[in-house]
Amino acid sequence: MNNAIPPATESADRKLRAILVDTLALEEERVSGFEDDTELFGAIPELDSQAVMGLLTEIEDRFGFIIDDEDVDGEMLETYGALLRFVMDRRPG
Template structure:
């Protein structure tokens, strides 16, 4: 499974980006840069990632750094899968 591609697909789906996420690079800023990524979208994104990858996220694991860039979000998911 290509985790990066899966995370991009989840972002595109949850944020209704209509394929725009496919152009994201690891350095693409997310939180604060995408108007679609508001607090409600963060909750939906976390829920979808949990369902897609089969892990759970505790409230204390989430802060703004997780959603800073595509790379930081992918790193977070990889870290959850390594546990």
Template sequence: MDQTTTTTEDVKAVLVSVLGIEDRAASIDADTELLGSLPELDSMAVLELVAALEERFAISIDDDDVTAEVFENLNTLAALVDEKR
């Protein structure tokens, strides 16, 4: 398992926890669209998710990094986390 796969799984775990969607975790994979597809992921949840990712991975995510492209799917979000490490 390469680092990106591991990061994707770790980011998924944070996402599922922050959004409280443990019951739907199995249906979320690396290509699952996030914004617009997960009703729980509203603007407040994005802020909570960013804070949780910063804490979990000991990184700093700038406001400029929080874009629709980054939150397109788990892969794009994991790529940001890897970039910030």
């Protein structure tokens, strides 16, 4: 059975991790250890309500899509995996 991560997901994962490092000033080593269930909002002090806006803006810029206000909820920021799935579901093909 092939358990390889699809290239599109791997690319998005690398880009999203870079965004977290850049916008939240987190250490690369820390972000590289994020798993699907790593908690984000409420667990990472650097990701407060003000930082969310900067994070979302950077995601829009680097992935090339617009995030509507109604798309933003606590679930999308709950874990790293949820945020990656959010990006993967909305990024242009």
